[in-house]
Amino acid sequence: MSLDTVHDIQIAYRKLLNSMARPGVISNLEEQAKKLEIEVGCNPSTMVLALMLLDTEVTFHVVSQRAAQITKLLNQLTYAKVVEVEQAQYIFVLNDAGSVELEKALEMAKTGDLNNPHESATVIVEADVVSGDSGLLLKGPGIKTGSVVHVKRSGDWIGIREQKNAEFPTGIDLVFVDPNHQLVCLPRTTQIVEQVIG
Amino acid sequence: MSAYNFAFFDEGSKREIRRATLKAIAIPGYQVPFASREMPIARGWGTGGLQLTLSLVGKEDVLKVIDQGSDESVNAVNIKKLVGKTTGIRATEETSEATLIQSRHRIPEIPLSEGQILVLQVPLPEPLRAYESSELVTKKLHGEREYSGAWLMLFEQIMRYGNMSTGADHPVLVHDRYVMAPSPIPRFDNPKMNRSEALILLGAGREKKVYAVPPHTQVVSLAFDDYLFQTESSAGNSCKLCGATDVFMDEFVHEETGETYHQCNDTSYCLSRLNRKVLHQEVPLNG
Known part of the structure; x- marks a missing residue:
């Protein structure tokens, strides 16, 4: 069965929307991602997000060792414009x-x-x-008291994110997906107040 | 096969609204411009809310549409029919049953829950428009967090009338950053936005803006230390039909006697209370 670009994308969007509105809440895109029939070379969930968000109206940039190949594929599938990373509306x-x-x-x-x-x-x-294990304690809009999420990704993204989001309302919004299609969002309003190393 | 796309829109239109909605959630209270579509209803009749609803709706959703508290007014019925006919989803009047609630000028009396999304129709999304007609300038004022004009408007009302005379659409401060028009809901409903369990999305089709209040977000109605924010008082009034107090009520004048009486503005709330009453009354009859 192939991915239904109307209904499967709608279901995935509502999951993304829920995770964006409630930072720390993990959604799972497995059901939708498994329906993708094309071999994309990246995480199928990433591809589902690309199909949901990209079209000819927006710009994107891919950061990968296989950037050229995947950029070409995304461009052919969505017609979104490829730009340099500092101009991109969506960065993968x-x-x-x-x-x-x-x-x-x-x-x-x-x-x-x-x-x-x-x-x-x-x-x-x-x-x-991406899991609900102890890791980061989040606070901010969309979170009742505190939300705990574990995101394993190399690099000092937490520190750089904090710098980029220092002057609200300007900032960047992050979406993480893992190989098990688990998705979590960190919009610019979310504060990472504690990191539990365990 | 139906002659329309699922949820009326082409996928490109949905993507445009979805992208704007996600940004709106990331920047609570900020009005995100979007390419508002022509709709089969007139601009100013809820096209912003309708576009949000159509971008959200899926086959599993249950929809409720209200217009100033009523499930049965023309605007609500038309929107419900349009969404129903292009998606095949079920509509409901029961607030707790709905997953998507599109509303014009009211937030339902029953507290909303986590699984629900409230979509509000907005005629004038810009809270500063009354004293500044230029969009370029109001954008700058928001950018600089320069809200003295908004305060001055309220101050002038106090000077003139002795209190803040905003009938509806009393401005709010969201997440301690943006002054936002909560759409023309009565002041009675403003506190329901504060730390709401449900996600609240606001759409203005004519003005081409989408904005949002995520769940558990601080929303404070603008007020002064010595002139506190007050909701419309319903003290001493009760609904003529169901007897409810402490809800937002409509005032009616009896045509023959000239007496004034009140009724719940939220018709489905009133109806469910009445139904419950009937059920309770039936019990003793059996016994």
């Missing part, structure tokens, strides 16, 4: 991108300006693990 940092590449992409991602904070990047990062 794939699993094979090292910690330096991730850090560089986050540093260069656009944050919008005070008048137009929405003109900022959404960064989709393939993580090693």
Whole structure:
């Protein structure tokens, strides 16, 4: 069975929306991702997100060792425009991108300006693990008291994210997906107040 | 085969609204511009809310649409029919049963829950518009967090009338950053936005803006230390039909006697209370 671009994308969108509105809440895109019939070379969940968000109206950039191949594929499937990382509305940092590449992409991602904070990047990062185990304690809008989530991804993304989001409302919004199709969002309003190393 | 796409829109339109919605959630209270579509209902009749609803809706959703508290007014019925006919989903009047609630000018009386999304229709999304007509300037004012005008508007009302006379759409401060128009809900409903369990999305089709209040987000109605924010008082009034107190009520004048009486504005809330009453009354009859 192939991915239904109307209904499966709608279901995936509602999951993403729920996770974005409630940072720390993990959604699972497995059902939708498994329906993808094309061999994409990246996490199928990342592909589902790309199909959900990209079209000819927006720009994107892929950070990966196989960037050329995947960029071409995304462009052919969605017609979204390929731009440099600092101009991209959507940045995809794939699993094979090292910690330096991730850090560089986050540093260069656009944050919008005070008048137009929405003109900022959404960064989709393939993580090693996304789970509800102890790791990060989150606070902010969408979270009742505190939300705990574990995101395993090499690189000092937490530190760079904090710098980029220092002046709210400007900032970047992060979406993490792992190989088991677990998804978690860290919009710019979310504060990581504690890191439990365990 | 139906002659329309599922949920009326083409997928490109949905993507546009979805992208704007995600940004709106990430920046609570900030009005995200989006490419508002032409709709089969007139602009100013809930096209913003409708576009949000259509971008969200799936086959499993249960929809409730209310217009100033009523499930049965023309606007609500038309929107419900349009969504129903292009998606095949079920509509309900029961607030607790709905997964998507599109509303014009009210937040239901029953507290919303985590699994629900409230979509509010917004005629004028810009809370600063009353004193600044330029969009470029209001954008800058929001950017600089320069809200003295909003305070001055309330101050002038106090000077003129002795209190803040906003009938509806009393401005709120979201997440301690953006002053936001909560849509023309009565002041009675403003506190329901604060730390809401449900996600609240606001759409203005004519003005091409989408904005959001995520769950558990601080929403404070603007007020002064010596002139506190007050909701409309329903003290001493009770609903003529169901007897409810402490709800937002409509005032009616009896045509023959000239007496004034009150009824719940939220019709489904009133109806469910009445139904419960009937059921309770039937019990002793059997016994």
